[in-house]
Amino acid sequence: MTIHHHPPEELLVAFAAGLLDLGQHVAVATHLVGCPHCRAMVRTMEHVGGLVLADLPPTAMSVGALAAVEARLDGPGSSLAVPPRVGAGLADVPGLPPFVREYSAGPWRWIAPKVHLRAIQLPVASATRVFLLRSRPGTKMIEHTHTGFEMSCVLSGSFVHAGGHFGPGDFDFGDGTDDHEIMIDSAEDCICLVAMQGDLKLNGMIGRLLQPLIRM
Numbered sequence: 242m243t244i245h246h247h248p249p250e251e252l253l254v255a256f257a258a259g260l261l262d263l264g265q266h267v268a269v270a271t272h273l274v275g276c277p278h279c280r281a282m283v284r285t286m287e288h289v290g291g292l293v294l295a296d297l298p299p300t301a302m303s304v305g306a307l308a309a310v311e312a313r314l315d316g317p318g319s320s321l322a323v324p325p326r327v328g329a330g331l332a333d334v335p336g337l338p339p340f341v342r343e344y345s346a347g348p349w350r351w352i353a354p355k356v357h358l359r360a361i362q363l364p365v366a367s368a369t370r371v372f373l374l375r376s377r378p379g380t381k382m383i384e385h386t387h388t389g390f391e392m393s394c395v396l397s398g399s400f401v402h403a404g405g406h407f408g409p410g411d412f413d414f415g416d417g418t419d420d421h422e423i424m425i426d427s428a429e430d431c432i433c434l435v436a437m438q439g440d441l442k443l444n445g446m447i448g449r450l451l452q453p454l455i456r457m
């Protein structure tokens with residue numbers, strides 16, 4: 242697997258600093274599992290971040306701080322809570338990292354001709370939705386923009402747009418400034434893990450007709 246497209250450096254910095262919400266974290270971590278180059282960068286950033294923290298003068302903890310942390314760890318929103326295990330439903334998705342297989346997922350839903358979507362339920366609330374998108378060979382995705390950002394990790398198959406060609410392991414980051422006209426150019430289905438915030442806006446007449454049908 243040769244990876245040509247990586248997350249922007251700011252995103253890796255935010256990942257290393259623990260600033261991403263869970264949905265964003267899942268998308269970047271999915272890329273990191275297959276990308277030694279980005280894993281090395283994140284390790285370096287974490288090391289530098291640790292040195293900066295070590296240089297800071299110690300601060301006294303407030304009274305009750307430890308109890309508050311323990312209460313959060315035990316609470317329903319705890320990041321340490323064991324995610325629901327459904328797994329079997331995601332076992333048939335090629336290229337999905339094992340940690341994502343631990344999450345539960347809904348059924349494949351039709352969202353547009355030759356395109357199906359499968360929502361992944363994260364164990365804690367996240368402003369970023371995560372889903373799988375499966376597109377048949379030859380699918381031309383309707384030109385669209387979005388109001389937030391969109392991160393796509395290619396699991397299998399490939400697509401092409403003005404920003405280049407994206408195959409397994411590649412990471413595509415769209416921040417809503419680009420118009421996307423995407424073509425699935427692989428002989429097999431293209432399956433991506435997508436993390437998205439905001440709304441998708443379809444351009445053109447067919448897009449406006451389809452817009453009410455599409456809930457991404």
Ligand SMILES: [Zn+2]
Pocket residue numbers: 244246247248272276278279280
């Ligand atoms: Zn990478």
